[in-house]
Amino acid sequence: MSMKKRILFLSAILIPSLIFFAVLCIGFLLTFHTDVSRYSELYIPPTEKNTSDLKITFLGTSSLLFQDKDTSLLVDGFFTRPSKFRAILKTVEPDTEIIQNVLDQLQVKKLDAVFTVHSHYDHAMDSGIIAKQTGAFLVGSDSTAYIGLGSGLEEKFIRRVNAKETLQFGKFKITILPSRHSPHARYEGEVTAPISTPAKIEEYKEGGAFSLLIEREGKSVLVQGSAGFIPGALKEYDVDLLYLGVGGLGKNPESYREEYWKEVVEVTRPEQIVLIHWDDFFLPLEETLKPLPPFFDDFDATMEFMLGKSKSSKIPLFLQERYSVHSL
């Protein structure tokens, strides 16, 4: 066989093999899920008879429902969870049917307020529609306000807030605290006009990030929706329970994880921590939660770090399954 024929022959085998291998690798990185059952002892067990006044239901990502017998507050509320294909290659929009199904499952007809921690689509896309369907106020940045307006929510139901503002709903006092998004986030900047849907996910710009301090009758909960921080911003707040966002934390260096722990956990001295924003939010909420695939995060690295810190600090660490209820 001549050299030229040999090269052609090898190319005919090699190139398709390489393409096949590359496709396999990309598929693995986008779809593989660490087996979350290895952390099953961390799950808060389902409460059969909840006598507590304050109930907190986890709904994937940073979505949390706070309730007492008179008041219901939602943080974020991202229920539509479009597939990777739609989110990355096409457009997204709130699915009113999915949203209503989730509200029905929660037996929620009325909400008092929907708060967003920032305006990326995996936090705020559904917020306007949820507020509209439940008669709630939408509380957030100017960017979140534009998402609400784009969803047809009337201006009178929108509360634009700045850091350090405090709002009262029933017995709940909510303080908006300044924060920062986790590093290397995409879609920085502000939303400057109502978003009409379907929209590309990049239209949902961050619009600034908040932490939420939620206090009720002597109990305090901090929701840290994104794994970022402003040095010193949380130092005057001791809390009972910390909902700690860990999205993207596993892909950050150990030194960043150490700083994040110091600035968010050490200063707020929680009695317990529940990790949030660890799940693959491209999967529907009707499925058991699975960690983000390796392309987006390194869940095992996050867990190794968090379990080590939990042990050395003696602060118990938990996970919640979607729809599970924690109480204080």
Ligand SMILES: [Zn+2]
């Ligand atoms: Zn974000």
